Amino acid sequence: MQVTAGDVLVSAQTGLRLAYKQKNLILACQYVPDHDVSVKLPDGGGLDTRAIVASKEMLNTTVMRIELTPEGGFVCEPGQYLTLINNDGLARSYSVANDPCRDGRIELHIRLLRDGLMSNFLKEKIKLGDSLTVRGPAGHCFYVAEEGSDYPIVLAGTGTGLAPLYGIAKQALAKGHRGEIQLFHGALDEADLYLIPQLRKLGADFHNFHYAPCVLRGESDRFYRQGNIQDIVMSALPIEKSRTRLFLCGAPEMVNALKRKAFLGGLASKHIFADAFLPTKTATIAA
Ligand SMILES: Cc1cc2nc3c(=O)[nH]c(=O)nc-3n(C[C@H](O)[C@H](O)[C@H](O)COP(=O)(O)OP(=O)(O)OC[C@H]3O[C@@H](n4cnc5c(N)ncnc54)[C@H](O)[C@@H]3O)c2cc1C
Known part of the structure; x- marks a missing residue:
């Protein structure tokens, strides 16, 4: 249900995603109000x-x-x-x-x-x-300031997987994150990279932000790292593995493989956040 007037009990929102909490959605079976409230069914609208x-x-x-x-x-x-x-x-x-x-x-x-x-x-x-x-x-891929905001953050994505990572990096920096932030953007060819000037500027403006473009079919003497993004990320993981937050977005094969490798490599599963860009199976839904 959605509370439209009256208090929202936090206990009735346990387990709901942040977006639903922000819309005042509650689990009716957990909601015992001690005063008058107005609720309605949360239709798509x-x-x-x-x-x-x-x-x-x-x-x-x-x-x-x-x-x-x-x-x-x-x-x-x-x-x-x-x-x-x-x-x-x-x-x-x-x-x-x-x-x-x-x-x-x-x-x-x-x-x-x-x-x-x-x-x-x-x-x-x-x-x-x-x-x-x-x-x-x-989705759960977003920045949350914790533990004094000084832990390392690794962001890795292919293609338009850069979109959420760019958003997370800017948000962490805007909120004053003090730990090192590494952003790895993987592309097949150099021409597939994008936002290069903006990411370089972020690196120039913030000493703790490091942009690392990676190109699979690249050449060795260019501005990017040449090779598979999975190998590059694994070889660059911070020493402080137990505190590192890893964000993975983009091609499902890359996301799932790197998630597994990072976990086996010592990262805590609760610190790995991933959104695989799975193709949609059902073509349409009611608008
Ligand atoms: C959580 C999440 C976040 C996403 N974020 C983004 C985003 O920020 N930017 C973005 O561009 N996309 C993103 N996607 C993917 C997006 O939802 C669509 O799947 C994609 O844009 C293709 O939709 P379409 O209608 O153009 O192609 P469709 O008509 O759905 O597909 C056309 C053909 O392309 C194939 N195909 C579909 N997606 C892919 C793919 N990713 N790689 C290779 N082949 C594919 C299909 O199997 C089909 O054969 C995200 C997906 C998810 C689940």
Whole structure:
């Protein structure tokens, strides 16, 4: 249920994801109010927002940045994901690359697939000023300041897996994180890298932020590290393994393999946060 007036009992929110807690959702079976409250069933509408397309820009030949202005605000941690739903009910998840509360806009990085239904819709059909439904947010890949904010953070992702990692890195730095932050962005070819100037600037502005582009089919004397991102990340894990937080986003094979290797390599499973960009099986949902 969703509490619309009256106190929300924290004990009735145990186990709910942050986004639901922020929307005042509660588990009715755990909710024993001692005063009058108003509640309603949380239909999709309780978690949906309309958002206007504010900008579209190519970041490289296959990745498009789209910015959306949510009507009535959108509370979300950078790194979480949302579901975009178009007017035909086509729905796909995308990770949030910024702090929408601070910026007033939601930044998404869309990898354009030649036969992709949503990526083609976003590239070819939708125009500036058009609106979409945004559902969510969801996901546990986001920065939480703990233990004096001095533990190491490792962020690793391939392709548009950079979107949530970029959001998490900026958020950690904005919140004054003091530990070392390493961001590994993996690409097949050099041309697949993107946001290079922005990430370099972050490294110049913050002494504890280190950007490490990795290119599988690269050359050895370029500005990036040449090789498989999994090997590069494993060889660069901080010595303080028990305190290291690892964030993994992007291709499911990379995410799952690195998750396993990092755990076997000494990282605590509770400190490994992962979002695999799984392809959607069901094409549409009711808008
Ligand atoms: C939690 C989560 C977060 C995500 N965040 C992002 C994000 O930030 N940016 C982003 O671009 N995508 C992200 N995705 C993937 C996204 O939801 C879509 O799956 C993707 O955009 C393809 O949708 P489409 O409609 O364009 O293609 P579809 O019409 O669904 O697929 C077209 C064809 O491409 C294949 N395909 C689909 N996805 C992939 C893939 N990733 N790699 C290779 N082949 C694929 C399909 O099997 C199909 O054959 C995320 C997915 C999840 C689950």
